[in-house]
Amino acid sequence: MQIELNDIRKSFTIYERPEGRWGMLRGAFTRSVRKVKALDGIGFTISEGELVGYIGPNGAGKSTTVKVMSGILTPDDGECRIMGKIPWKNRVEHVSQIGVVFGQRSQLWWDVPVADSFDVLKDIYAIPAADYRVRLRELTGALGVDGLLKTPVRQLSLGQRMRCELAAALLHRPRILFLDEPTIGLDAVSKLSLRAFLKEENHQHGVTMVLTTHDMDDIEALCERVMVIGHGRLLYDGNLSGLQDKYAPEVIAKVNTDQMIAAMYEDLSLT
Ligand SMILES: Nc1ncnc2c1ncn2[C@@H]1O[C@H](COP(=O)(O)OP(=O)(O)O)[C@@H](O)[C@H]1O
Numbered sequence: 042m043q044i045e046l047n048d049i050r051k052s053f054t055i056y057e058r059p060e061g062r063w064g065m066l067r068g069a070f071t072r073s074v075r076k077v078k079a080l081d082g083i084g085f086t087i088s089e090g091e092l093v094g095y096i097g098p099n100g101a102g103k104s105t106t107v108k109v110m111s112g113i114l115t116p117d118d119g120e121c122r123i124m125g126k127i128p129w130k131n132r133v134e135h136v137s138q139i140g141v142v143f144g145q146r147s148q149l150w151w152d153v154p155v156a157d158s159f160d161v162l163k164d165i166y167a168i169p170a171a172d173y174r175v176r177l178r179e180l181t182g183a184l185g186v187d188g189l190l191k192t193p194v195r196q197l198s199l200g201q202r203m204r205c206e207l208a209a210a211l212l213h214r215p216r217i218l219f220l221d222e223p224t225i226g227l228d229a230v231s232k233l234s235l236r237a238f239l240k241e242e243n244h245q246h247g248v249t250m251v252l253t254t255h256d257m258d259d260i261e262a263l264c265e266r267v268m269v270i271g272h273g274r275l276l277y278d279g280n281l282s283g284l285q286d287k288y289a290p291e292v293i294a295k296v297n298t299d300q301m302i303a304a305m306y307e308d309l310s311l312t
């Protein structure tokens with residue numbers, strides 16, 4: 042298996058200050074502490090070339106899972122091996138094999154032309170010059186961003202920026218791509234072109250993809266397999282049609298996955 046997670050746990054400690062005018066002062070003495078179990082024993086395996094949808098309501102633990110798999114976060118407990126490497130331990134080797142796109146955060150430099158950010162990535166990943174030229178042409182062509190390379194990132198529309206983010210994440214030819222809400226906020230046309238590109242990249246190069254989304258249309262267009270997470274636990278792992286058989290179609294058809302999860306929770310008596 043290319044990706045293996047077993048019983049991964051991660052809690053966050055949240056320090057809360059009392060509210061109000063004197064809160065800051067009182068906070069020095071009485072800080073309340075709360076623990077959030079972001080991941081409460083997550084396990085799954087993914088084989089090479091799979092395109093898996095990872096869905097669940099806000100706060101379910103999707104981004105935390107992606108961060109653990111990318112080596113950004115170290116879990117409290119559990120095992121994770123990706124292409125034989127432990128992400129947070131073998132960081133350097135690990136990042137050379139994966140690409141990550143966070144829809145709500147840019148990995149491109151805001152004030153400089155897109156091409157300059159790409160050049161920095163070329164150096165970071167030590168991509169040989171000839172290989173870089175070929176790959177850059179390939180990606181900018183497929184994503185339709187050739188004309189944007191000289192534009193500073195801050196001047197791009199969200200759709201244009203997301204296409205550049207994808208190119209940036211794939212320049213070093215990773216075998217695995219993690220996408221955390223890549224379609225969030227995109228217009229319909231941008232969503233379609235992004236989906237088409239991901240599908241093609243998966244088919245052509247066999248890049249494994251784990252895709253977090255709030256949009257069931259993303260899942261329907263791209264993923265045969267879907268994993269559902271809620272409160273840090275895996276609630277469903279199987280094909281989309283199984284999910285559709287199991288739960289009311291009118292619930293699943295809703296673009297809002299939060300409502301679907303609520304229905305699943307009821308079904309599983311987890312509320
Ligand atoms: N850095 C952090 N500090 C404190 N709590 C966090 C942090 N990151 C995530 N959490 C909490 O962990 C839970 C899971 O968050 P997250 O993985 O971002 O969910 P999702 O991506 O599914 O919306 C939430 O309750 C969130 O508030």
Ligand SMILES: [Mg+2]
Pocket residue numbers: 103104105221
């Ligand atoms: Mg998230």
